[in-house]
Amino acid sequence: MDIAVRIGSLELKNPVMTASGTFGYGEEYAEFMDLNKLGAVVVKGLSLTPKEGNPPPRIVETASGMLNAIGLQNIGIERFIQEKIPFLRTYDTKVIVNFFGDSVAEYVAAAERLSCEEGIHGLEMNISCPNKQKGWCIFGTDPRVAAEVVSAVRKATRLPLIVKLSPNVTDIALMARVAVDAGADALSAINTLTGMAIDIRTKRPKLANRTGGLSGPAIKPVALRMIYEIFSAVKVPIIGMGGIMNADDAIEFILAGSSAVAVGTANFINPLAASEILEGITAYMKTEKIDNIAHLTGVAHET
Amino acid sequence: MSRFFNATIQENVPVHANHNLLTLSIPEGAPAPLPGQFFMLQVSRGSDPLLKRAFSIFRTTQQGVQLLYRIRGRGTEILRTMKEGAVLEMLGPLGNCYPNPPRDKMPLILAGGIGIASVFPLIEKFAGRSIVFYGARTKDDLLMKDKAEKLSKKLFISTDDGSAGSRGTIAAVLSSFLADPHSPIPDCHIYACGPHPLLRAVSEIAERHGVTAYVSMEEHMACGIGACLGCVVKTRSGYSSVCKEGPVFKSTEIVW
Incomplete structure (x- = not known):
């Protein structure tokens, strides 16, 4: 049975990875799961300089989901390279670094710095953050701004470049085409959906940041529909995510058009979720007599 | 042995x-578990409620672990209905613990409301040696009062409505205890768990008297192991995770 998948020039031994921001820098989960089992570890989003993040409360549970407004708190690229890469290098898994900036120049500088380190196999660009130079518009929701930042980063790195799309747009297929035309080797979808919860006693938003990103099973149907639309629009591999809790969910994402899947919020509920999902996928392939995982990608589109 | 396992309800x-x-x-x-650590429990099999709930560890016995909890939301409502024999997914013990006081220091243990669950292992550990300050809303909300009385050198009680002990907050009782020039113990360490405003008051009182205080903080949690960065409190060195770098912090580290 062949479960290896290709994401641009990057070969993963299997299609299961972790979603950025839900798996720390890998070491938090190493006690529970053998990280060698993962196709890739996608680490918590990094910026050139450390970020403090948002004031608490940062998370609130909602029906079959959770809102988070962590505010991209991270230790910065230098500390990551010094303190976390040596640990990750001891594992036989691919390391994909999620990164972001608040200007095109910062994105470029971050990509350049990450590209000259051993032990980083791919980059995932988070474009769901605000562009401070252009009146706080979100990079990932304006096609022109998205095109500008992705092409700038494309010129700055030779590593496989994955662009993580924001679902908070009218036409996800258009954003996918923009990212691919600007040089993305692959796409991750979806990031969290912007949402809100209000405390009826205090009559104020529950999150200090007022709004947050919704994740968990609640967003799965939206995520699946978007993967389905992206698959029809572009030719590059898609890493599907958004509420995957078990192998059945993951298989739905693959059938919709994903080449690989990322497990996010499920890690919080079950620290073994990612490895159990991989086992479930191979069990399904056995039952369905499918010898190559690639044969499943996008099957839901066949008439 | 993994810190993620199935536990069976005995009672x-x-x-x-x-x-x-x-x-x-x-x-x-x-x-x-060490005093001050906690467990996270999955109270549902489905996706709603989605996240595990954090509970202080009240006691560790031959039979297993005991959690003392207040029913105050959907998660604890579901937990209340669970019967003997039910199996729950559990993560823990998690977090740091209350550090030991230096040999010559007297432990002063303070609890507000259900905060008693977190400090109770300390009351047991320092049996006969600690002074306990325990405040609650009413007489009926004072849990394990007799046990605490038996295990402590002296127990001070307060209630918001005056139905037991002195009327008012337990921080006020601590304050007058420390201010008393005849107070037998000038040299002590404070350990406290309770609502945020109470811990802030305890921190101020401790600082005023030059006493070291450790407080156990609370925030909504998702992962419980320092990965999601959801449960932070503001400290002098930036935001710290309550689940991993806490829940116990030196009171002077917290930016109140």
């Missing part, structure tokens, strides 16, 4: 209005 009994005592048997070889 889940009401101790007072809106408070239950849950006894769980945990697998052999599970790490023994």
